[in-house]
Amino acid sequence: MAAFRASLAVLDVDAASDHERVALVAELERLKAAAAACQARATDALRRSREVAAPQDVGRSVGSEVALARRESPSSGDRHVGLARALVHEMPCLMAALTDGVTSEWAAVEVVRETATLTREDRAEVDRRIADALPRLGARAAGRAAARVAAELDAASVVRRMEAAVRSRRVSVRPAPDGMAYLTVLGPLREVVGAHAALLRRARSVVGGQCEDEAPGGRGVGAVSADTALSLLSGRTHGQVQPVEVQLVMTDRALLGTGDADRGVDEPARVPGHGSVPAPVARAWVRDAGPASVWLRRLYTAPDGRDLVAMDSRRRTFLGGLRRMLVLRDDVCTTPYCDAPIVHADHAHADHAHAGQDGGPTSASNGNGKCLRCNLVKEAPGWSVAVTRGSPHEILTRTPAGHSHRSLAPPLLGWGSETHPPPDADPSPEPVLPPGSVLERQVDWFFTSAA
Structure with a gap:
């Protein structure tokens, strides 16, 4: 399979006709579907093997291992394990269509999801009819x-599924392009x-000039709707600043124009867990918030400016500044491809790579940010996590099947910000920054200068 994959790179598409190029695209699409069917068979065989060898290890552990192999999140790995089981054992027609490449993996996911609450017999009937x-x-x-077929065969199961879905209502956030983010409410x-x-009714009233307490200010209905929702959810009145802390990491050079002259004033900032923000936008955020609501924390880095300096604690748990440092350093869950945010999340853990009960220290070097799921999975039989390098902080994860996966803490300002030699090189030391009093003077100037 590896040799076949490599052969695709040397396929001479320039020598083909347009008809042949379109045919090639279509055939490769069928090939992807057939590969998905093969992945499903291998995934289900792995699950069955684990059920025999270690029945208590089947759930999250197999899903996480499959996710690492597919370079996806652990929750996606769980879905692939469930999909494989349904395709191999319960829906032969869908499996045959996927193997032949006449339907897609995403279509198979949709069908399996819509029949999840049916009995094995009813699911087979849906499979046959579609x-x-x-x-x-x-x-x-x-x-x-x-x-549609599922509702016809077993309406009660569909109702039960809808009732169960109500219990899973939640609010989530994920980054969007251009310094934006999606706040999603999943509810009835x-x-x-x-x-x-x-x-929309409130927004139309504002835009139409019918609200005495708020002017449109050049905004459209969509912008007013978003502003209204965010102000209500955060408990703010119109025009009030955000009362909840939002961590924004940026160099003193980018914020104030002082510090290392070799760094640019337009070096992007970073919001942990959500990505980079252009320096002018970050400066505007800070300036608009005003000095009364802005707190500055100095983050001391290694000489090359890439990593935070290690901090130790005698506490058994990661709290206070040490926990904050792990959040800023790791950004997201340190399991490869998971990408679950670890900042301001109830489901996030500051974890000991070398377990605390086995003598592992509560230190920046031994600490790593984990989502709840990945922290529990690493305790399952056959899993291990170890720190292989302190700066940049590197974690090695070994799976029960014997595969190894490495994850590297991003640069303090995010991936793509490095302009110095790679980690294995020996960077020359940088000059020491001026004392803190200069920073305070620059802060005063920043807020008193013209916006």
Whole structure:
């Protein structure tokens, strides 16, 4: 398989006709589907093997191991394990269509999800009834077809699924391009639609000049809706600054124009767990917040400016400044490809790589940020986590199947910010920064100068 994959790189597409190029794209798409079917068979065989060898180790452990192999998040790995089980044992027609490349893996995911609450017999009936239509359906249409048949065969199970879904209501946040982010509320349909309608009604009133307490200020309905929702959720009145701490990491040079003259004043800042922000935008955020609501913390780095200096603690748990340092250093969960944020998250753990009960120190070197899921998985049989390098901080994860995966803490300002020699080189020491009094004077100048 590796040799075949390598052969694709030397395929001479320039020598082909347009007809042949389109045919190649179509055939490669079928090949991806057939590969997904093969992955499903291998995944299910792995699950069955683990059930025999270590029955208590089947759940999250197998899902996490599959996720690492596929370079995806642990929750995606769980979905692939469930998908593989359904395809191999319960839905032969869907599996055959995927193997032949006439449907896609995403379509298979939709069908399996829409039939998740059915009995094995009803799921097989859905599989049989939609089999002929699958080659003509996209992913969403295939899911809708499966849902329609499922509702016909067992309406009660569909109702139970909807009731169970209500218990999973939640609020989540994820980064978006251009310094934006999505705040998503997953809730019952009628309540979410009603809340959206109320926001639109308020926004139209503001834009129409019918609200005495708020002027449109050149905003459209969408912008007013977003501003209203965010102010209500954060407990702010219109025009009030954000009362919750948002950690923003940037150099003193980028913020104040002082410090290391070799660094640029437009070096981007970083919001831990959410990515980079252009320096002018970060400066505007700080200036608009005002001096009364801005707290500056000095972060001391290694001579090359890449990593935070180690901090030790005699406490058994990671608290205070040490925990904050781990969040700033690791940014997201240190399990490769997980990418779950670890800042301001109830499901995030500051973890000992070398377990505390086995004598591991509560230190910056031995600490690493983990999401709850990955912290629990590493305790399962066959898993191990070790620190292999202190700066840059590097974690080695070994899986029960004997595979190794390395993760490296990002530069303090995020990936892509490095302009110095690579980690294995011997960088020359940088000049010591001026004493803190200079920084205070620059801060005073920053807030008193014209915006």
